[in-house]
Amino acid sequence: MTLLQEIEAALGSAFAKVVGEPVETPVVPSGDLRFGDYQSNAAMALAKQRRTNPRALAQEVIDTVDLGDLATAEIAGPGFINFRVSPSCFARKAAEQIADPRLGxxxxxxxxxxxxxxxxxxxxxPMHVGHIRSTILGDSLARIAGFLGYDVIRDNHIGDWGTQFGMILHGWKTILDQDQLESDPVAELLRVYREVNALAKQDPAVLETCKGELVKLQGGDPENLQIWERCVELSKKGLQKIYDRLDVSFDHWLGESFYNERLPGLVDEFLDKGLARESDGAVCVFSSGELSDDKDPFRIHKENGWTDNPAIIRKADGGFLYATTDLATVEYRIDEWKADEIWYVVGAPQQLHFRQIFDASHRWGKDADFHHIAFGSILGEDRKLMKTRSGDNVQLVDVLDEAIERAAQAIREKNPELDGEEGREVAEIVGIGAVKFAELSQHRLTDYVFSWDRMLALQGDTAPYLQYSYVRIRSIFRKLDGAFDPAGVDLLLEADEEVHLARLAIRYGELLPTILEDHRPNLLANYLLELARAFHSFFEACPVLKAEEISVRDSRLALCELTSRVLSHGLGLLGIRCPERM
Known part of the structure; x- marks a missing residue:
């Protein structure tokens, strides 16, 4: 049980005795340590319901609550109950955390x-800079959910079907360079697509040829199917190289094509159940009429008022759309995988699409907790969408390469002795960690400016700062004669810096579950920064190896060990590794 939960339980018991029944008594960390470590507004909320004096109710609860050695309680303002935790309690909880493989x-x-x-x-x-947010955010949420005990299935729903394949098929047969395909398949396929696309814009005959190749593919033509399968295989191979560098993995790669055979039956079922109807030859899902216009995803406000905004699941020409495939995906994930929740880590512009999919799924009887985990854009230094000079999307592999090169240069300047294979490995850890942290330290809905100098700085809100903090702690232990075992060490928290470091360390267990409430890894990133800053303040104020007494030295070493474990583990949940040297 976390310290917050212990205080909450004691407060709940006291309220039950005072008012004669169980009531909600939420406790939260205090935003200002001048008013204590934790606080609750339960007395104010309950007094309002019962039309009684909140300070009087709070005083009655304080007179009743049994906090043992956890904390003292006091009233503040109109009826807040503030809790000040004792140093001995912090020491006890920190010792428990050290002994716990789950760090509390x-x-x-x-x-x-x-x-x-x-x-x-x-x-x-190729993956471009726009894929950074979905990939890194999704991976971190999967890591955190998995550690919290959820059964997590990672699905990479790749776009492996669609109109672009008509152009790729035509280009494969006419302008493909086999040698380039073997050495860099994704780049070669992109070149083929771009060249054919340009030709199709100039020559209508080329466009018709591409459409014909697509029709043949959709009709099951053996040659085109074989080419398409080879394209998918080579693309996956190229993508996997990037995922390996990012340390990102998936349980499944069920792309759009996986659901093709399910689409005709799905549309028929929607028609049979009255969930969709024909409109101008297309099959559409309309409003159920159960929601108000302003909350209904199938209604839209225009100049003449509210009007229908249906989702098309079969076009008049018989073709299917993203909505059809996404509904089939929902069906598979619930029926086959037995999903309780489905999270979509997709950009904010797709908000309406997912509102329609979730609404239609619930009406269809496919009940799960659906979440669209939306995010904003990455901007260049000019505060516009990040592009190359030619106006193309910046490729993700180029971002990673430059991050690693810049990290290597910074490391050479700070520590020239760190070279060779170890230097290259550290540069990769630091460079990729910097890119990830720049993403994960932002609120996911915020647009942010991609700045190399800022993200690779050893000072400030960066991954290198946190990695350096970890390295600095581990360097303390390298100076010891022999190994240090923190188990059984009596923690002596006397200096304010010692108390504050322990206070922050034990909040790790309180914080992690809250991240999934709104899918915000930036809460973890910000916590780790606060913990690192507290460590540096502690390190400057409290000598560790030069402590006057062995008992004080060991207590401070135990605090250092706990801090390094939390930093390393927390960064690991963000998908960021820690080097041993920098």
Whole structure:
């Protein structure tokens, strides 16, 4: 049980005695340590319901509550109950955390299965900077949910079907360079697509040829199917190289093509059940009429008022759309994988699409907790969408390469002795960690400016700062004669810096479950920064190896060990590794 939970339980018991029945008594960390470590507004909320004096009710609860050695309680303002935790309690909880392989983090997700749909690049196209947010955010949420005990399925719903394949098929047969295909398949397929696309814009005959190749593919033509399968295989191979560098993995790569055979039956079922109807030859899902216009995803406000905004699931020419495939995907994930929750880590512009899919799924009887985990854009230094000078999307592999090169240069300047294979490995850890942290330290809905100098700085809110903090702690232990075992060490928290470091360390278990409430890894990133800053303040104020007494030295070493474990583990949940040297 976390310290917050212990205080909450004691407060709940006191309220029950005072008012004669169980009531909600939420406790939260205090935003200002001048008013204590934790606080609750339960007395104010309950007094309002019962039309009584909140300060009087709070005083009655304080007179009743049994906090033992946890904390003292006091009234503040109109009826807040503030709790000041004793140093001995912090010491006890920190010692428990050191002995706990889970670092005090409870398992809150047991028995729940989550499918997380993230990254989802298109086949035959390289991943670009726009894929950073979905890939890194989705991976971190999957790591955190898995550690909290959820049964997590990672699904990479790649775009491996669609109109672009008509152009790729034509280009494969006419302008493909086999040698380039073998050495860099994604780049070669992109070149083929771009060249054919340009030709199709100039020559209508080329466009018709491409459409014909697509029709043959959709009709099951053996040659085109074989080419398409080869394109998918080569693209996956190229994508996997990037995922390996990012340390991102998936349980499944079920792309759009996987659901092709399900689409005709799905449309028929929607028609049979009255969930969809024909309109101008197309099959559409309209409003159920159960929601108000302003909350209904199938209604839209225009100049003349509210009007229908249907989702098309079969075009008049018989073709299917993203909505059809996404509904089939929902069906598969619930019926086959038995998903309790489905998370879509997809950009904010797709908000309406997912509102329609979720609404239609519920009406269809496919009940799960659906979440569209939306995110904003990455901007260049000019505060516009990040592009190359030619106006193309910046490729993700180029971002990673430059991050590693810049990290290597910074490391050479700071530590010239760190070279060779170890230097290259550290540069990769630091460079890729910097890119990830720049993403994960932002609120996911915020547009942010991609700045190399800022993200690779050893000072400030960066991954290198946190990695350096970890390295600095581990360097303390390298100076010891022999190994140090923190188990059984009596923690002596006397200096304010010692108390504050322990206070922050034990909040790790309180924080992690809250991240999934709104899918915000930036809460973890910000916590780790606060913990690192507290460590540096502690390190400057409290000598460790030069402490006057062995008992004080060991206590401070135990605090250092706990801090390094939390930093390393927390960064690991963000998908960021820690080097041993920098």
């Amino acid at each position: 983090v409870p398992t809150t997700g047991e028995g729940r299965k989550i499918v997380i749909d993230f990254s989802a690049p298109n086949v035959a196209k």
